[in-house]
Amino acid sequence: MDFRYDQSVALDDVPVLSVADWRQEVAAQMRGDRRLLALFGLPEEGGAGLCALLRQDGEQAIRAVRTAPLSAYEALTPDCPQAHLFERELWEQWNIRPEGHPWLKPVRFVPHGCLTDAPGERPGPGQITHYRVEGEEVHEVAVGPVHAGVIEPGHFRFQCYGENVMHLEISLGFQHRDVERRLLGGPQPAHARLMECVAGDTSIGHATAYATALERLAGLTVPERANRLRRLGLELERLANHTGDLGAIAGDTGFLPTSAWNGRIRGDFLNLTAEVCGNRFGRNWVCPGGVALDVDAAICARLLDRLRHCWRDVRESVKVMFAAASVQDRLEETGALGGGTAQALGLVGVAARACGLTRDARFDVPLSCLPLCETQPRVEKGGDVLARARVRSRELADSVDLACTDIQALSHTEGETCLPLPECLPARRLAVAEVEGWRGEICHVAVTDGEGRLACYKIYDPSFHNWAGLEAALRGEQISDFPLCNKSFNLSYCGHDL
Template sequence: MNETNELAHDVALSMEPAAHFHLELSNRGVEFQAISPSPLLPTQFLEVAKPGDWGKVASVAKDQAWRWVAGWAEDEGNLFSVSVCLELQGTYLVLRTRTDGGNPFLPSHAPYFVSANRPERHMRDMFGIKFTGHPDPRRWTRHQAWDSETYPLRHAFPKEGQSPGQTPPDKDYPFFKVEGHGVFEIPVGPVHAGIIEPGHFRFHAVGETLLNLEERLCYVHKGIEKIAEGRTAESLARLAGRVSGDTTVGHAFAACLAMERAAGLEVPLRASFIRGLLVELERVINHLWDMAAICNDVAFAFAYYQFGRLRELWLRDNQALFGHRLLMDRIVPGGVNVDVTLESSERITKSIKFLRRELSELVTIHDQNSSLEDRLVAAGHLRVEDAQTLGALGFVGRSSGQSFDVRKDAPYSPYDQLEVTVPVENQGDVASRFWVRYKELWVALKLIEQLLEKMPDGEIATPWVSPPPDAEGLGLVEGWRGEILSYVRFGEDGKISRYYPRDPSIVNWPALEKLVLGNIVPDFPVCNKSVNGSYSGNDL
């Protein structure tokens, strides 16, 4: 590195990530406008003037190690806008450009970011926007429910669809072919052999060893983005709570945060604390369940029933204290609709104490079980580099060296007032994903204690006031699976005109395709469970 370069490098390091990004865009001759104040506060925002520069923008982002968080499009009549959210060192930045409504196309971001691959295919299927240079031209969200020339998220497309009658099976999807001596193909799904969501997996194996896995999802696509249009804020919160049932609190939180930011509404601090409490309770029950299920998939029934037992106790606490076992519809625009009384606080504290004692006992047994270790250690290994390339989130990322956690790196209320520790490992296997969950569970218990202890007095909700037409907002929260993004735009009369939720599963599903390679077919269930992507959250 010569002296000038070194100087430039030092300057870059001392700069705020967004400013550094602006600088490099200017250097490469990209015309853009950084909008200030951003309509998506606290997220920064810039508009790229020429759609032809869209690829160059991704190249700059890639060079500066930004993470590609999410992408969504909007039908603006004669134009389509495409927005992409990036993140670097806890700074979020939204980029937007527009393309012609008659013949919409944009340079693809997928050659630079793996996490852009499926979202761009989704945008193409739903809006008809072509992404030039995209490495995978096949459809993704579209099966046979609508034809290739119609696009459900365009305003002209009727909500009820156009093809009455039975939907034919999706039997002609062009799966990748793997050929060679002794290679065989195993199609699995969409209906699986358990109480589990539907999806199709196409395996290629030699003997028992997996050579390739291809996921074919979107079987539970139920048009969430389309049916969100025209809803009231309250009704959107309900819908968000059903993007993925196991993350009902996380999605409702993100959607309400987005709507409140759009409306410039300040939520009472007590409401924020209760929201934090609900999210952490959701983390506890889901981590317990996943730990149980991972053990079950290697036939360690003892732990399955023990962790499952503890989970049921917390579900019953939820029912007794907040009126719903899964905590659905407790978060509403403007705050929450349940309060925390002294008695409930005492009951939770008691449950924490009991859970800690039980976990310590169980984990000793778990740790001493060598046959269990034999199944979990080294199975489903996700390399740190791969996790980084994929932008893996939550416990999947954190088991493979990716420390990002919205609660710590881009804190929002109430986490800006709490101490959050983020357990990270580099081992990357199923065992590691088990242990990271276990550690996160302990962190969640600590957070619940902090939340109860510091719980401020005051109101639990502020009256909802609809924002003017066109107001938009972005909510980012750390759900139990990882970062959840929620984009909302309002239309006339306080009705929603656009909603896009990005569940962490959308980012993490491709990790499963990577980490099963070289494993044996019978280990697939445990590998899958260790990632535990939501089908519903992915398919929308």
């Protein structure tokens, strides 16, 4: 059945299909124009059934398809590659086996069947059989999980022929914290703070998704002022991280002026966030029902002045980088990914838009009725590092426009900033929240039990979709291009590991 993205749906209204009919329906939808938002185990008496949520880009209807509890089914991945990680997660969490999955291995190395009572030993992170390319002149390069910089842990296994990468396999899960299971039985007041830790550089994005999911379950409409403050937080988060990413890309090309300038300017954008909420990463900004803060005219005046100053700085810094022939030569045709591959893998956010996909939750499934000024999804065609950098550069201008609009509106208007949620959420309902974080689409799915408590909560950070894109982008590239390609995606380890 279909339901509007901004409304919840009663579980009992979603038809329970046979496994064969479910697979046929989901595969047909993905072969068409819909993509997989979520695929997870839906707890019921006797185990867990399958639940898939799909939506077409540019449309606001979500298709929900589910089954009765089961232990195995014919895998979708051979026909629909974007399902590969979802199905591995299903097997790992619920012990539901996707028969015929081409490479069934752990996602986060949690106890096998961790959400059921099924016994199983937990393998350690990285303790898997890696894909190997055989040949006398083929060699293997292993990188991580401990890296040279102060970054998150992840293991990268390259199969190389000389300097050329034939295959890259990325193994994560070292930072698994069991976030989803901690939410079961909620919502609890502490859970809003937990959401800010899903991915620390996307605190506002994940907190907004969590709050939106609960509000849609409750049928609560957030006040306009709260929506403006939320959007301001999201755009400041985007500005800081896009600025930092462009500086990191410049650094990996050896172009030090923009690398140095953007490091400082990123800090200036983070300080704008701290001006509002007291924390540079946006902690304590968003809460269920609205926001946990407000701004007065004096704060708005300071924000506007400092924002315009930061924009002048970053605009010139990025302009200098793109004007350098050495930068253009280094970025162009490096780590290129075709639009067809991006579509098949289900990429989202900057990585998808750089491949020509018009995919932006701000426009497809907006969080509010606030006008988006003259902004639009910023799309490039090259799919390479240069395209990913250009998408970020163009989105900087859009974020400044939206942030300035919201600051000016907040300075001369008043209104409520938060409404209370009911003590108990409606029973047996499902709600979806899609938020365009700075990396891409964040998707949270909340399902309540018969008493209105959270029986299932799913979190999909954009990195969940996009790590496969980085693997594909390295095929045929020189291994020396990996750091630059990695920076151009800049995916979250902890957002994937949960």
